[in-house]
Amino acid sequence: MTAAGESGPSAAGMTADGTAETPAAVPGAGMVADSGGAAGPQARTTDIVPGPGGVMTDEVGVVTGDLTLRTEYADGTVTLRVQYKDADEWYAVTGTSVTLADPAGLDAVHGVAVGLLNRPEG
Numbered sequence: 716m717t718a719a720g721e722s723g724p725s726a727a728g729m730t731a732d733g734t735a736e737t738p739a740a741v742p743g744a745g746m747v748a749d750s751g752g753a754a755g756p757q758a759r760t761t762d763i764v765p766g767p768g769g770v771m772t773d774e775v776g777v778v779t780g781d782l783t784l785r786t787e788y789a790d791g792t793v794t795l796r797v798q799y800k801d802a803d804e805w806y807a808v809t810g811t812s813v814t815l816a817d818p819a820g821l822d823a824v825h826g827v828a829v830g831l832l833n834r835p836e837g
Contacts, residue, residue, distance in 0.1 A: 756789040759825040766834030772806035786825035788818050
């Protein structure tokens, strides 16, 4: 039902007494309609060869050789993981779970991680 003398769409955004409603925040307005939206889970992967010290992981200690690095963003946190190339298991890189306020920074974080960990020349 609309206010007296009004009908249909002209009453949109109005209260029953004819005064304008207070604007309300709409969580998620403007979100991207891809997998998970702009703040949903995202990941970047790159094959790397670490230097002589390898990469320290939480689960199995140091891993060396041909690896795949994955930089994951979910729920405001970035985590680096590695796996032996073409393996099934992923291992968290020690000390690399950090807060990232803007998921747009994921590419930059991944680029820095690749630059630090990929040392094919030793």
